[in-house]
Amino acid sequence: MKLYIECFHCAPVDGKIQKVGVEMQESALYEFTCSSGHESKIYITNPKYDILFEAGLQAISEGYYREAVFNFSASLERFYEYYMVALMLYSGNNYKDEDFQEIWKRLEKQSERQLGAFWMLYYGIFGKLPLFFDNKYLKEHGLRLYVKDNDPIYFRNIVTHQGHFPTYNQAVAYGEAINRYMYYLKTLHKKPLRQNSFTFYQSLSTAQHIMFFRIPRVAYVPGAPSRWSFPTFINDIWATHEGDYSEEYFVYKNLIDKFPLQS
Ligand SMILES: [Zn+2]
Numbered sequence: 001m002k003l004y005i006e007c008f009h010c011a012p013v014d015g016k017i018q019k020v021g022v023e024m025q026e027s028a029l030y031e032f033t034c035s036s037g038h039e040s041k042i043y044i045t046n047p048k049y050d051i052l053f054e055a056g057l058q059a060i061s062e063g064y065y066r067e068a069v070f071n072f073s074a075s076l077e078r079f080y081e082y083y084m085v086a087l088m089l090y091s092g093n094n095y096k097d098e099d100f101q102e103i104w105k106r107l108e109k110q111s112e113r114q115l116g117a118f119w120m121l122y123y124g125i126f127g128k129l130p131l132f133f134d135n136k137y138l139k140e141h142g143l144r145l146y147v148k149d150n151d152p153i154y155f156r157n158i159v160t161h162q163g164h165f166p167t168y169n170q171a172v173a174y175g176e177a178i179n180r181y182m183y184y185l186k187t188l189h190k191k192p193l194r195q196n197s198f199t200f201y202q203s204l205s206t207a208q209h210i211m212f213f214r215i216p217r218v219a220y221v222p223g224a225p226s227r228w229s230f231p232t233f234i235n236d237i238w239a240t241h242e243g244d245y246s247e248e249y250f251v252y253k254n255l256i257d258k259f260p261l262q263s
Helices: 010-014 048-061 065-091 097-104 111-126 135-140 152-161 168-187 200-212 233-238 247-252
Strands: 002-006 019-023 029-033 039-044 226-228
Touching (some): 002 039, 019 029, 065 111, 065 168
Antiparallel strands (some): 029 039
16 A cells, blocks of 8 residues: 655656655655655654555555455544543643553553543543444434444454455445544534633644654754655545534545445
């Protein structure tokens, strides 16, 4: 799977921007050379769930629907982790990332534990039930999965554990269900819990910042890698400023528009 990153040196030279296909990788530091010989080093600041979702979309466009489902599902799991950091910042308690990571070590190998932590944390902070990612959520939001009982958990399990080959429609619909679910979670809460505390939007962007700085990096010196947020499908549709959270804006650019379902 590749990210197609723009060469920033090309434009000043001949006015054209080249995109260079670079393999997706664990490190946030991407190094590449364009066909004109410009060498680039860039830190991609996108959160993990965002890059995984992009990998899911690429898998769909290349016809690998099982891989698309794996990537979408992994994207949601990493989103829960990111969201939990944001929830704790939003709570106004003294968040220390080293404490979070100390707890996380005990959760990171079991996604069910992570999900339990997310539900309880959500309930503890907002005092209401979280939006569960299940067939009830899909029904309420008019989403169809093209599987038995419209159940996303059942669907993920048969793909992951029973070797089920999803259809194009199933993979796209599953991605769209996750895309919308994450979007709704991100935009549910607009007001701060207390006076002078973070808004939820600020909590989310601070969480992204904190998680990016977990990655070991070289000190910033002139000529050292610059930071760049890669324009993925998700960070494009979700936008980076609060004003663009309207439903119209979102629906206009959703995944079904990008990959129309087959009749
Ligand atoms: Zn170049």
